[in-house]
Amino acid sequence: MANVDWFVISHRLCIAQEASRLGWKVFVAAEDTGRRKEIEVDGIVFIDFKFSRSGINPISELKTLLGFRKLYKQIAPDVVHHITLKPVIYGSVMAKLLKINGVVNAISGLGYNFTGDRKSLVQKTMLKLMKFGFKRKKLTVIFQNLEDQSELEKLGVINQLNSIVRIKGSGVDLINFKQFDLPSFERIKILLPIRMLWDKGVKELKEASDILKEKYNGKIQFILAGLADEDNNAGVSASYLNNWQDGNYVIWIGYQKNMIEVYKDSHVVVLPSYREGMPKTLIEACAIGRAIVTTDAIGCKECVDEGINGFKVPVYSINELAIALEKLVSNVDLIKEMGQNSRLKAEKEFDVNNVISMHLNIYKDLYVNRV
Template structure:
């Protein structure tokens, strides 16, 4: 049984899906992973997994280059000849489904981990319609399973007739969290409350709105709170926040930008509140990790984000692109440490019930096995 997993870059696979690839290999699958090697490919080539360096632009609007990419997908599938191919993120879903159809790959899993930058503004223009139409062509046959992280993304593809009666559809809440690695940890006994933003520095993650909130709060709270930004500046992403913007914002005391970090457990333990004012997500891994460690959350009522928070129970949800409301939600928590503690406990309970990585892994293996029948 050959399983081929295709996604965009190595670091995303490592953080979000490597545990599934390892579990599949342990269950008897011969596992291949194809994605761009940014220097971490060796971390994927473990436990019987074969890594294939396969790079492509995450955006790309040059028609001829996109046709060449489709041919490369077909060549990859002819070489590996998998029984099941698992596409993760939009571009592999679109091109991979078309290539799999042409090459006669019988089992296809399309993981819609959020409809991404193209759909973050809530509008469906010409480019979005082209993407949806290509998805529809690739999905119009037997042996296609879709995995969604939230009902909203499923409903969009249903509305535009991408899904059909031949497709199997399953909702799996995110990539899960290791409840042992991200064990519950009491709030730090510190007079300086740390507000953690753990994500890539992208405009659609709400970086501008968080800066606005930090400036609103600075006058009265500059000695009581600290904003800690942990994540890389993604220069290859259209929504990437320039490093100059981040350097201008941080001062080393009230606002600190730590860049990319490998030990996220440490930062969750050191913080008091986790914030993610994103415009759209699949189901953000950072928020389910925050739940597991026991941190109250301030996020938006955006697709994906809203599924991580029960309003007033383990955090607050504010409108998208509203820095004022974001500042007010942070202030409410900082002024009420007992509420922070209560919400942290509720978040841990939510993680145990809804986000256990073992359940996520088992659900994926069930989908793979179902495609062999």
């Protein structure tokens, strides 16, 4: 269970496929944005399940919760795997009420309501529901970093009955995402490969690019690859991105289905995010063999060894971000060296085969030990 089909495809489809090949009957429930056929492979059954990712209307949210009830009564699963925060919250509540045998909750970052020291009624409600849903046996929580785990333990969400597993992100296919030669250095290309959200550091990168423009206009190019997610509370508007891009120094290419080609055409990957679980974009950048500039934020910092495969700057920083980018664009040899080190890091830490194996072991343990 996840928010949307494209997230399943990019982050978890390989796990579902392997589970199906091993004999599990796999259902994937998410909103169909037109890509369900890519999920309906290897016997996987796709269910179009729509709900607001960031809605707070009580009536709408109650309907969503009842939608989970209807779905789980229809399928009667032995194990449910919830991905992204709202499915984790509502799915856990309903799985407990319906006495579903095993629950896997993937915490891939705590999201908008847990960034910027936000303390709202929405967050309080989320925490109450999580505490209720998590208080049960045979519930495994997958964390991508220690900080998210510590935060939920401090908030009292994690229960002593829960099993905790740490997995570094969703991994990367090291065969498809192989190391590619860098493109021509005639113009150095800096790639921001994200959904365009303020929490990803879009404003900070915009202002850093402004600092560098006078000196490097015509020598470097910023490429913004991702959709303007205006349905999200933290979404950057298309008008902001259109005003930023000029078709030369900065270009916004929107959502790209084939990200490998986008990575191949870049020299440096940047992500000035405020907080992540474990950003798949940086894991993929490592696999392709690209130097990285990111923040020392939760999740991001695990993808960069400082001065080895990239640089880390403080969250919200602008001048430091510009300085880090300049260190790279002014040193071609450093771009090459850090790119090579990124690939070595991916091979050591981010192999998707290890991620698949760990997930399947979790499913098996919950199923074998069912009542």
